[in-house]
Amino acid sequence: MGLLDNIRLAFASLWAGKLRALLTMLGIIIGIGSVIAILTVGDSLTGTINDSMQGLGVSNITVSLTEKSDEEDADSSGGVSVRIFGPSQPADEDLMTDEMISDYRALFGDQVSAVSLSASLGSGTAELDTTSLNVSATGVNLDYQTANNINITNGRFLNQRDLDGEKKVCVVPDTFAEALLGEGVDPIGSSFDLTVGAKVLRCYIVGVYEQEENGTVSLLGSQTSYPIYLPLSTVKTLTGAADGYESFTVVGSDLENNSQFLQQTEDFFASYYTRNPSWTVSASSLESMVSTVTEMISTVQLAIAAIAAISLLVGGIGVMNIMLVSITERTREIGTRKALGAPGWAIRLQFITESVVICLVGGVIGILLGLALGSWGSNLLGYAARPSLLAIAVSVGFSMLIGIFFGYYPASKAAKLDPIDALRYE
Amino acid sequence: MERENRAATPPCPQGQPLVAIHDLVKTYFVGRPNELEILHGIDLTVWPGEFVAIVGESGSGKSTIMNIIGALDRPTRGSYLLDGVDIERASDRQLSAIRNRKIGFVFQTFNLIGRTSAQKNVELPLLYAGVPARRRAARARELLEMVGMGDRAKHQPNELSGGQKQRVAIARAMACDPPLLLADEPTGALDTQTSRTVMDLFHKLHRERGKTIILITHNPALAEECERILTLQDGRIVSQRKGAGYHGLA
Numbered sequence: 001m002g003l004l005d006n007i008r009l010a011f012a013s014l015w016a017g018k019l020r021a022l023l024t025m026l027g028i029i030i031g032i033g034s035v036i037a038i039l040t041v042g043d044s045l046t047g048t049i050n051d052s053m054q055g056l057g058v059s060n061i062t063v064s065l066t067e068k069s070d071e072e073d074a075d076s077s078g079g080v081s082v083r084i085f086g087p088s089q090p091a092d093e094d095l096m097t098d099e100m101i102s103d104y105r106a107l108f109g110d111q112v113s114a115v116s117l118s119a120s121l122g123s124g125t126a127e128l129d130t131t132s133l134n135v136s137a138t139g140v141n142l143d144y145q146t147a148n149n150i151n152i153t154n155g156r157f158l159n160q161r162d163l164d165g166e167k168k169v170c171v172v173p174d175t176f177a178e179a180l181l182g183e184g185v186d187p188i189g190s191s192f193d194l195t196v197g198a199k200v201l202r203c204y205i206v207g208v209y210e211q212e213e214n215g216t217v218s219l220l221g222s223q224t225s226y227p228i229y230l231p232l233s234t235v236k237t238l239t240g241a242a243d244g245y246e247s248f249t250v251v252g253s254d255l256e257n258n259s260q261f262l263q264q265t266e267d268f269f270a271s272y273y274t275r276n277p278s279w280t281v282s283a284s285s286l287e288s289m290v291s292t293v294t295e296m297i298s299t300v301q302l303a304i305a306a307i308a309a310i311s312l313l314v315g316g317i318g319v320m321n322i323m324l325v326s327i328t329e330r331t332r333e334i335g336t337r338k339a340l341g342a343p344g345w346a347i348r349l350q351f352i353t354e355s356v357v358i359c360l361v362g363g364v365i366g367i368l369l370g371l372a373l374g375s376w377g378s379n380l381l382g383y384a385a386r387p388s389l390l391a392i393a394v395s396v397g398f399s400m401l402i403g404i405f406f407g408y409y410p411a412s413k414a415a416k417l418d419p420i421d422a423l424r425y426e
Numbered sequence: 427m428e429r430e431n432r433a434a435t436p437p438c439p440q441g442q443p444l445v446a447i448h449d450l451v452k453t454y455f456v457g458r459p460n461e462l463e464i465l466h467g468i469d470l471t472v473w474p475g476e477f478v479a480i481v482g483e484s485g486s487g488k489s490t491i492m493n494i495i496g497a498l499d500r501p502t503r504g505s506y507l508l509d510g511v512d513i514e515r516a517s518d519r520q521l522s523a524i525r526n527r528k529i530g531f532v533f534q535t536f537n538l539i540g541r542t543s544a545q546k547n548v549e550l551p552l553l554y555a556g557v558p559a560r561r562r563a564a565r566a567r568e569l570l571e572m573v574g575m576g577d578r579a580k581h582q583p584n585e586l587s588g589g590q591k592q593r594v595a596i597a598r599a600m601a602c603d604p605p606l607l608l609a610d611e612p613t614g615a616l617d618t619q620t621s622r623t624v625m626d627l628f629h630k631l632h633r634e635r636g637k638t639i640i641l642i643t644h645n646p647a648l649a650e651e652c653e654r655i656l657t658l659q660d661g662r663i664v665s666q667r668k669g670a671g672y673h674g675l676a
Contacts, residue, residue, distance in 0.1 A: 012542070339496070
């Protein structure tokens with residue numbers, strides 16, 4: 001008696017008791033379904049986080065001044081330079097200087113791919129004729145482009161001459177250019193009035209960059225605030241800020257050993273502050289934070305999946321129960337089969353196949369249900385659904401294992417039935 | 427008693443007997459306080475092509491001897507050779523194979539598998555014999571045709587009458603073309619008319635196909651149709667005689 005015959009037999013037997021089979025499968029369906037749904041939502045979450053971090057440069061190291069105190073709350077994140085809104089501001093002599101940075105570059109050489117410096121000018125408006133747009137203006141150096149993956153689509157990024165000459169030029173997002181000048185107009189060379197606080201300056205557009213549409217664009221009600229970039233020196237002169245930085249971003253060239261490089265960077269800058277009474281320097285990267293978050297999600301996911309797996313166990317016991325009932329009901333059939341020459345292994349195989357088929361069909365229904373539920377859940381949370389192929393494969397394998405495990409005992413019981421007793425059974 | 431048992435020796439001693447039972451004892455609950463000896467030294471020889479009836483009151487040991495002849499049970503003592511194979515020494519797997527190839531069972535309660543078509547029921551022994559699906563189906567249809575059930579092949583047991591079910595069961599017993607048909611009260615659940623049809627079928631298989639048939643019954647009229655009648659009483663064969671004969675088929 002071949003496996004195919006057994007499978008056919010099992011399906012026929014399931015079909016004969018449709019409702020019973022469905023109810024038996026329910027435990028498996030719920031178990032597999034919830035595991036798949038949870039894994040799908042979890043994977044979508046981590047996947048989306050990883051993807052959105054990719055554009056922000058997860059390996060970028062943020063070097064920032066932190067207050068020497070027990071409450072170290074300066075670890076706030078952001079791919080771009082981190083501003084510290086602490087209770088106290090560092091004094092001008094506490095800031096990190098250009099000398100420190102050039103020493104740093106000299107010491108680490110090739111290990112440093114970019115040191116991105118920036119200073120915020122603040123939020124303001126850009127006006128041209130009757131159009132007025134909200135902007136947030138930032139002064140940046142040349143490495144800023146590398147560190148933040150700024151993709152110039154038209155014109156150029158700021159250059160050394162802009163910086164040296166403290167020129168009133170800027171690089172703007174494509175959406176801004178379109179909103180300001182209208183579609184199809186070449187924005188390069190156009191100018192607008194930039195108003196930040198009491199300061200007004202006429203700014204010339206030298207480049208347009210592609211603004212990525214992701215959740216990090218700040219929304220002020222329905223009005224978007226466009227990030228525009230000016231030369232760092234221009235902004236410093238405008239604001240009259242001291243010649244130093246509260247924070248900046250470093251991009252390492254060897255991303256494999258980024259965490260080691262991060263530590264070296266922190267140690268280097270902190271060494272300037274050993275005598276400083278209230279400030280020191282810390283370095284952090286999104287990468288380390290992302291991996292912490294991802295690990296956390298995975299742990300939670302695993303924990304919930306483990307709880308869901310308990311329902312699989314319950315489902316398996318249900319299958320075993322129904323198999324025992326089925327075998328009792330079909331005792332005469334088993335006796336007849338034995339009288340007709342069925343060896344014990346054939347009977348065992350028949351009932352194990354039946355139990356595996358129950359579990360597999362339940363598993364497949366569960367997977368479909370879980371995928372539907374998981375996709376729905378992911379969409380509800382605003383993420384693209386990512387069905388985990390591994391989870392599906394494992395589920396199929398696991399439901400087969402449940403079938404074999406919980407079917408083995410009843411099937412063996414059937415195989416060991418004495419044909420005489422079985423034939424006499426009423 | 428001894429003499430009568432000895433008298434049950436073969437009437438036509440030629441070749442190898444199909445069933446050769448010697449001094450067979452069957453005891454239940456061996457070694458326990460409720461030990462119970464059902465068969466006390468049975469000698470029985472059935473030759474190929476014979477049609478033998480075993481009659482006896484209930485409790486006489488009919489079912490026990492039937493189970494042993496059918497290789498469903500092993501004797502406690504004595505020897506049983508079925509077509510030359512020692513049943514006592516056969517493993518469970520060998521017994522399964524013997525039941526499959528050498529014996530065709532016909533039960534009082536038909537024992538067809540429910541929710542399974544007549545044809546699939548007939549195919550069952552062939553399935554366990556490892557016959558491929560196409561040949562199984564062809565053989566089953568041929569046998570159903572032979573028992574006059576060709577047009578009912580796709581019917582399920584609950585769509586058939588008692589007589590029809592028993593005819594399907596006989597077709598199933600014939601599936602692997604076993605040398606021995608073992609019928610335990612095959613007409614016990616049937617009315618007179620359908621009993622007749624079923625008995626006629628047995629005679630036909632006996633005469634036309636040369637099947638050896640052992641019929642266990644408590645109906646004396648049906649037993650009389652057989653060539654030889656053995657009477658079982660309290661676990662012993664107490665008499666053995668020729669039947670009046672069957673005149674139903676030309």
